[in-house]
Amino acid sequence: MNKKNAIYFLLSTAVAAPAVYAAEAAKEDIQELEEVVVTAPLQDKASESAVPVTVLSNEELRLKVGHSIGDTLKNELGITSQSFGPGVGTPVIRGQSGPRVRVLNNGIGSNDASAVSPDHATSVEPLLAERVEVLRGPATLLYGSGAIGGVVNVIDNRIPGKLPDKLLGGALEQRFDSTSDETSTVMKIEGGKGNLAYHLDGFYRNRNNLDIGGSAIDVNAVRITDPSFDIVQNTKGFINNTSAEAISGSAGLSWVDDFGFAGASINNLNNNYGIAPDGTGDEIVQIAMRQNKYDFKSELISPFKFAKALRTRLGYTDYQHTEIANGKTGALFTNQSYEGRVELEHQDIGPLRGVIGFQAQSSDFHGRHYHTHNQEEHEEDEDIDEDEEHERPLVENIVPRSDTQSYGVFAVESFDAGPVTYQFGTRVEQTDIRPDGMQSFSYTPVSGSVSALWKLNDRNNLNLAVTRSARAPQVQELLSDGFHHATRSWERGDTSLTEETSYNLDLGYRFKSDWMRAELDLFHNWAGDYIHQRRTGEFVDEEGSSEHCDDSYCVPVLQSSQADATFMGYESRLIFPLLQNRIGSVDLTLFSDFTRGQFVDGRDVPRIPPLRFGFQIDHSKGRWNTNLRLTRGEAQTHAGDNDTATPGYLLLSLGTQYQVMDLRGADVMVFAKANNLLDENIRNSTSYMRNFAPEPGRGAEIGFRVSY
Secondary structure, three states, X not given: OOHHHHHHHHHHHHHHHHHHHHHOXXXXXXXXXXXXXXXXXXXXXXXXXXXXXXXXXXXXXXXXXXXXXXXHHOXXXXXXXXXXXXXXXXXXXXOEOHXXXXXXXXXXXXXXXXXXXXXXXXXXXXXXXXXXXXXXXXXXXXXXXXXXXXXXEEEOOOOOXXXXXXXXXXXXXXXXXXXXXXXXXXXXXXXXXXXXXXXXXXXXXXXXXXXXXXXXOOHXXXXXXXXXXXXXXXXXXXXXXXXXEEEEEEEEEEEEEOOEEXXXXXXXXXXXXXXXXXXXXXXXXXXXXXXXXXXXXXXXXXXXXXXXXXXXXXXXXXXXEEEEXXXXXXXXXXXXXXXXXXXXXXXXXXXXXXXXXXXXEEEEEEEEEEOOHHHHHHHHOXXXXXXXXXXXXXXXXXXXXXXXXXXXXXXXXXXXXXXXXXXXXXXXXXXXXXXXXXXXXXXXOEEEEEEEEEEOOOOEEEEEEEEEXXXXXXXXXXXXXXXXXXOOEEEEOOOOOOOEEEEEEEEEEEEEOOOOEEEEEEEEXXXXXXXXXXXEEXXXXXXXXOOOOOOOOOEEEEEXXXXXXXXXXXXXXXXXXXXXXXXXXXXXXXXXXXXXXXXXXXXXXXXXXXXXXXXXXXXXXXXXXXXXXXXXXXXXXXXXXXXXXXXXXXXXXXXXXXXXXXXXXXXXXXXXXXEOOOOOOOOOOOOOOOOOOOOOOOEEEEXXXXXO
């Protein structure tokens, strides 16, 4: 479909909506009960949580689903996406990303390599999600002491926990996105009989190069950090080498009874995507990712006299990520991992209700570099001695093969004291990293939290949380030392890194009345020995030498470092019901979020999102919903050492959806979105590729979903 025609179709549909609203005037709005947050320690309701909780499900999730989990969540308060071109988008929560944000799939880690490097796409697919939950603060202690930024849990019902009411059901979803001519097809089949429940799902995605609102490369910004930058090609209106293709399939089976359920699933994912070029013409990089995942999940209701429930999760992941440079293998990352966790929700002990648990992880990780540039140079250089050439390995480690073992115990307890609900938790871990041919590393992070939710009255809630979190350095932060094609950098770890410790303070307020709803969250994080990747200002070639950068392909050096840092910010939202009559209801939402990261010596923490603010107008009537959203992102001038600032932007979007219930036994939802209507060429301050791969330009997305 032509991009302009798609946008005109969307706008005309939204304008025509009031006529449909009038026809739907006799229908009643559906009132849904508030669901529990299954990722929360005691599976409380979102309104009863003492820390900020974000939940996307049903129609809202379908309209917000993006190309990645980061893209799906990027408009939520306090959350942005660390893009690396359209093929990658990992969540950034309050300025924290990578290993500080744990991405889960059905309550267990995705265990890919997305936390290792920004070019590695996460294996969790939002197209298949039925629900996404985001937790910050103390609740993250259940899933790892390193998740100081937060936890993102993508729930897809791959292992059914309930018995469906029919033998055969499912859903079919089809999408088209004009910014890259992307087509996505999702199919789900599930059902059950007797005590058996089954689930089958799969998706296929294909796209071309991404359309943008200007030039792909910001040449002036690149030359600030690399004055010798010599550009050969700079596309305008699109980013070259950003096409992609992905396919996945899953199957799950459960036994469901009065005692609970137990089940297993298998998943295969293949994802091939390109990395935006640097304009020098030296190297074109593509990624070939594959993953096989096997999971077991169970929940037993009242298995013992002193237990309300016993929940277990077991998973094995076989992950491989190949970087193909100019048609040849340039790097290979592999990760075979096991993860298991057991949670026991005990019977109330007086006023205490709580969960205790155990978690274990084992990972075999290896990153290898295959020389491409200098291999060809050596073959053409007749002056190189044959013995000297053989001394230079054509395959070498980026990260040596390393075995990581981690064990943790945790407990979260809660009790009510009048109008105040208190919650406290602790977690102790033991992490051992054993690299081949090197000394071992051992860490014992200890974390704890205390929180309180004070229900002042029916309209006002106040919450306070204090958390002490510690995390061990990851293997790549310690041991990286090599040329990385996809990030176009030489990455250096530091074996002297120590545990990172942070103290977090969260203060929140909620107000609810007939004329307004208000949410305000303030946070302050004191991080000791904060681990980060910084640009040193040095450039080296594929051999790690800076002597031949005048006539050789050279890349910047990224060094793992530690320094004390502070993070502070807020998230706020005001919702005003403006209108409610026969033509529907109209709500106005004002929103803003902000994060400031700074080292104690005055330097700026790199890759922090800018101040954002804006408004959204929502119109709903019966089965039709429409929204208009305008976001202002301020310029990010606090870019960090040897990094570049990003300009401000205006992002205008429009979305609409309509549902037809019980159409010959099926429910049909039709949806459409117009994105970046002002066609701004947006540079993402959290992205390593900000100067080479701007965000998508103006485009339209349309789709439908049939559930039966």
